[in-house]
Amino acid sequence: MKWMEIRIVYEAPDPHTAMDLISDIFTDIGRPGVVQETPEDEPGTDWAGDAPPRSRERAVIGYLPENDQLSNAVSILSEKLAFLEKTCNIRSQVTRRRMDEEDWAESWKSHFHPFRIGERMVVKPSWHSYDPLPHDLILEIDPGMAFGTGTHATTAMCIRLLEKHLRAGDRFLDIGCGSGILMLAADKLGAADMTGVDTDPVAVSVAAENMTRNRIDREKFHIFSGDLTTGVTGRFDLVCANIRTRIICDLLGLIPPVLAPGGILICSGISTRGRDEILAQMRVHGFEIIDELIETDWVALAVRATSHIKGTENPPSAQPPKKTVT
Template sequence: MKWIEAKIVFVHADKDLATDLISDLFYEFGLQGVVVDDPGIEPGEDWAEDTIGRPAHHAVTGYIPQDSRADARCQILEKRLEGLKQKLDLFYRISYKELDEQDWAHAWKAYFWPRKISSHIVVKPTWRDYQANNNEIVIELDPGMAFGTGTHPTTALCAGMLEKHLKKGESFLDVGTGSGILMLAAAKLGAGRVCGVDKDEMAVNIAASNLRLNGIQSQNFRVSVGNLIEETNEIFDIVAANILTHVILDLLTDIRRVIKDAGIFICSGIIEKHEKKVVSSMKNIGFEILEVHSKDEWRAIAGRLGV
């Protein structure tokens, strides 16, 4: 398969906000593995010789499969960029480049390094070395470009809440599992059984591969293709959903059905302006809000189902 590299160079007063909003345009296509160029990042001591040099401009790059939907996706991307330009006074330039499979497979890996996403959890690409501290939990990840490297703020917010609320031996469901990062985090934090569901078959295959890569025994996990939670008839101690706000709202009633009494629901992928709506909707169906965490404009919410 060939791929289209879509690179968006931009100028905006709030570079972090612009980076997140542009990245979200790719996330809406399910392409979570964006590359972010930030000229302000100082090279760390662990940067190796093969690291890409410091970029000249702020940019976000996504890789779109060159299939029957590629042209439509590029048109949608350009239309939504114009919308951001009007709302945010954003200046941008978009360029496209065609890559074959081999070029694509290596183009993004130079940007992916071990990263600590919560107090104890470190996400490490399989092709990098990392010396963990005694209190660190290392997740080995080979995400595939389309399914998330764990670096998005919403993933970190969810991981931090899992660290706080998951008790050893509890069951866990990840709704929209992507590359399986939250399933892996739950398993390594001591969950008794972890399950995940995703609408994308490739994501499911990658998640299962990553679970096996990290030594999670097959009897302790299940990951399946389906329309989110329609594929499960189990109930769980903790359910997480790191997905778009409107999907969370659409699924809340069904999510309530698969959580045990006094179980925990953790949701993220919520931008600041939607926080009150999600909190209100959760309360209306019986959740007690335990906490709301924020990073930039992103929010994660944890609630306990009332008995």
Template sequence: MNWVAAEVHFTSDNPEQTEDLVSNIFYEFGLQGVVVTEACVTGYFPLDERIDNQRHKLESALLKLKQEIKFDYQVDYSETTEEDWAESWKAFFKPERIGRRLVVKPTWELYESRPADVIIEIDPGMAFGTGTHPTTAMCLETIESYLKPGDSFLDLGTGSGILMIAAARLGAKRLVGIDKDPVAAEIAEKNMKRNDIPEEIYQVKTGNLTREIDERFDLIAANILTEVVLTLLDNLNEVVAENGTIILSGITESKRHMVHKKMAEKGILEVETRLRDSWAAIVGIIQS
């Protein structure tokens, strides 16, 4: 498949905030590859019949953002193959320590581990989830904090499968990941095998994030868009075990109050909220 790279070059008095907000525009498109370099955010759109409409929506969203915060930008488009994208993107993905013990490393990088390290090897392909983005990093940290050995784990919007691999490495005995994107589900499956996760303890599905689930889980993670999180909260009671824990990430800091309000309406007790680089991750317990 060929892709269109949309490079948003910008100047801003607050470059970190601008990076996050422009990145969020791309994530709201459901894009599976976003690269952030100095004063530039690049998103990758599939080159298909939707591309003209996608470009129009991107430019409209950037114009709206410019009205909300002070920054200047220019968008450059170029066509690239998936192979070229993958090779160029590898330069930006290096081993990274997350939390107390977790280390996320790409398959092509060497890493000298410490005795207590929990290594997660990832080849993300075109799927979102390397551990470098604050939303993924906060999810990994909270999984490390809240998952108990023997727990069952559900990953809603699994992307590269990184959260499932972390949960398995930390002692989960039953894992299910689901993504609406079949490409992401295929990549997640490959990454599970690459990390030698036993096939009998996990399942990767494609489809609606909760309608395809017919069992209950001790720990549920959803690292997706704020609006999707709000919709999921209507159905999480049906898939979480008694006194189970939920981790909600991918939430922009400016919209976290909407998630807190919806959680309260659904009887979900907020345990913790973590903030990083304009993003929020919220941990809650379903009250029995």
């Protein structure tokens, strides 16, 4: 399959807000998984000794499939960037590059090595070997064109919160499942079953392949293409959404019907600048924070519905939230 790489280099008075606004454009045209580059980024330990050089520019990079919708998507992108320049003083320069999926994959595979997240999780690319320690839980993935290698802070924080809050036998729902990495983690931690939903059909296919690659019983998982909770049936003990701040705000009102009594919602993909907005919306929808992680410019929250939310009978007593900054 052929893709169009769209690289948007930008300058703005508030670069972090600009990054979110430009990333939201890709969400609006149906390609929410983007690469974000900033001069502050430090290569993680997962890149081993051959890390790519630190970016000298601020950029958002997205990938659009070359199909009959490409021209319209590029037009919308250009219009929205012009609007951001006019209203927010976000100046941008766009470069495009056509590429095969195989070329894109090979361009970063040589840098991606097995690495550890949290206490027990080890993410292992499918093309690498790894000698596990006795307590290791191995997540073998090939993300293809889907978001979710575990290298990004938002994904890593989700996995760390899953380790703390998912109990054996829980039903797990991942909204915006990407490569399926969080579903794999839930399985390793003892989830009874896993459901994943993503707006991107490519991500749905990649996630299913990764579940099969990890020898997970086909009867144990269900992955489909959909928007947020549309098409989701049943209730889940733990729901995870590693998506953008704006989309989480839209999602909060849809969570109670799919969250089991006493269940936990984990939200990540929240910028530090969007934290107060999310907290305000959570209060409106009756959620209390039970855990929080902060890493660089990102926030992840674990929350539980309070007693006045319909369908959350017999909620646990409130606990003061835990907050961890790394």
